[in-house]
Amino acid sequence: MRHTSNRPVPGAGGRSVPRFSAMPALGLMIGLLASGCAEQAGPPRAAQVTESEAESLAVVSADSSIEPTSEAAASSSPKAARAQFAFQQGVGEIMPGMAGGMGGMGMMGMAGDAQAGGMMGSGMMGMNGPVAPPEHNTESYARIDDNPFIRAAEEPLSTFSVDVDTASYANVRRFLASQRMLPPPDAVRIEELINYFVYDLQAPSEGDPHPFSVEVEVTRCPWDADHRLARIGVKGREVERDARATSNLVFLLDVSGSMDSPDKLPLLKRAMRLLVDELGENDRVAIVVYASSEGLALPSTPCDRKETILAALESLQAGGSTAGGAGIQLAYQVANENFIEGGINRVILCTDGDFNVGVSDEGQLTRMIEEKAKTGVFLSVLGFGTGNLQDSKMEALADRGNGNYAYIDSLAEAEKVLVEQMGGTLVTIAKDVKIQVDFNPAQVGAYRLIGYENRMLEARDFEDDAKDAGEIGAGHSVTALYELIPPAQLTEDLPAPSESRYISPPDPAAGHVASDELLTVNLRYKAPDGDDSTLVELPVVDAGLDYTDASPDFKFASAVAAFGMLLRGSPHVGDVSHDAVLELAQAGLEFDPGGYRAEFLELARTARDLSRENP
DSSP states (O other): OEEEEOOEESOOOOOOOOEEOOOHHHHHHHHHHHHHHHHHHSSOGGGTOOHHHHHHHOOSOTTTSEEOOOHHHHHOOGGGGHHHHHHHSOSOOOSOOOOSSSSOOOSOOTTOOOOSTTOOOOGGGOSSSSOOOOSSOOOBOOOOOOOOOEETTTOOEEEEEOOOOOHHHHHHHIIIIISOSOOOGGGOOHHHHHTTSOOOOOOOOTTOSSSEEEEEEEEEETTEEEEEEEEEEEEEOOOOGGGSOOEEEEEEEEOSGGGOSTTTHHHHHHHHHHHHHHSOTTOEEEEEEESSSEEEEEEEEEGGGHHHHHHHHHTOOOOSOOOHHHHHHHHHHHHHHTOOTTSEEEEEEEEOOOOOSSSOOHHHHHHHHHHHHTTTOEEEEEEEOSSSOBHHHHHHHHHHTTOEEEEEOSHHHHHIIIIITHHHHHOEEEEEEEEEEEEOTTTOSEEEEESOGGGEEOGGGGGOTTSOOEEEETTOEEEEEEEEEOGGGOOTTSOOOOOOSSSOOOOTTTTOOOOOOOEEEEEEEEOTTOSSOEEEEEEEOOOOOOGGGSOHHHHHHHHHHHHHHHHHTOTTOTTOOHHHHHHHHHTTTTSOGGGHHHHHHHHHHHHHHHHHHOO
16 A cells, blocks of 8 residues: 655755768778787776877878767667667777778777767677776775664664665676676665655656655565555656756866776766756856866856856866865855856765775865855765775765765666766755654564665654755655564564663653554655755555565566666575566566666666576
């Protein structure tokens, strides 16, 4: 059964790399270079050619057979190839294919086709399979310990911050689809896997006082028939494009030497071009870059001069170390100098997160971001690349900057984040959103929140308006799953709290209010420019539904949760298997805008096959 409520409760410089024409001589050079490196070093050389190397290979004059990237190539939609991009062509549409009518391989990736000479390109996966992981890998992920079961009689309140980040899912896809390897367990944040997808939740009506709706659904748990599974769904209000407030955006772009890779700066520039193309003439864009030092590549410029913005973007080249802290300072300064009252004021940080000059410590950076967030400028973080991805640092910056974090593994993902879900990425409809679930111990013996391990809050934080929490963007949906153990199913092996010699343990039956309610969902949020929170509450009764009666959304979300638990090696995975995940997910394909759920099935099959190869 679904319960829906919004009932309020009182209180509480350089030149761009040109596109090469399909010349036989140049095609031969690239073909020989690619095949030679494939024999000697494994991964295809085409995936490793830098911008400067590409320029040095152009042994023709600038005015003869070289032309700039065409509008058609730059703006072609990657959606047409989504069904197969992740499994046939590598980690991102990055650079056009280079060949001279020969069967070779293109310097491109997932979402596009080789564009020269009718070549049989295989992108960054190369001619012999997926791209190999970098030899020198310094990727960083924060440790995650799965949430345990907690006895409701001792701790009836479960409190956490919402999370609309999606970076973990795209990163897991990169490991599975491009590198053909299982991801590190700590790279798997289950809530981000679940929240990557759009759910068929009803948005708030026009006259609703709250910017989102809340739904709860409870059925039998698919991986443990003796348990129940509760899904909390929050759906943000949509904002039509013509109703979107004017934007003051600052692109904070990492152009350090670590970004000199096809899946980094070249992909970054194409991604930001997609966003610029979507902006209105009254929106403004500034570009701040940082490498060994920071600099203003483009002052705040209205989007009726898009050609100026795009030219500045295309001129960027990579080199030097990474003074990220100085770049952050300058970006917020520029944003505040051009602040639009009542508008969208946001810094968009694009980086691999590998800060190594100046302020680079995660603690220092997050404290700096916290201070900057108080100015009313929000932050979005877009991660790029492989081998040195500083995932934990970028997630922390987005959290403290009243923002969101996405990982861009392809041009298709850039279109999803910056075009399809532009409103959710740019427009904040509620900030400091916290959820507190109050469990009835007479109905719930123990509970476990699936995911959100690094979003957990103390019960007292729920009513503390000074406590930072997550943001919800326009149209965003947030899903949280709780696995519940009925009181009759509690076992002795579930740890009980340690007893104090000075305090008698409470009687679990004492003081309970007689109620048939299973739980109550309490939610607090602030307006984007507000300081005081508003409370929404929703009591829930378990109607005893079987899993077969669950909605397609419920079935799909539970499949993604089980998938994440398998990848993490969770001790709570129960009886589920990779084949069971596929079966559960298949039942949830009824609602699949964009084809992302179908793509998930392919990822789940790949994970199953890899787990069999590496038991």
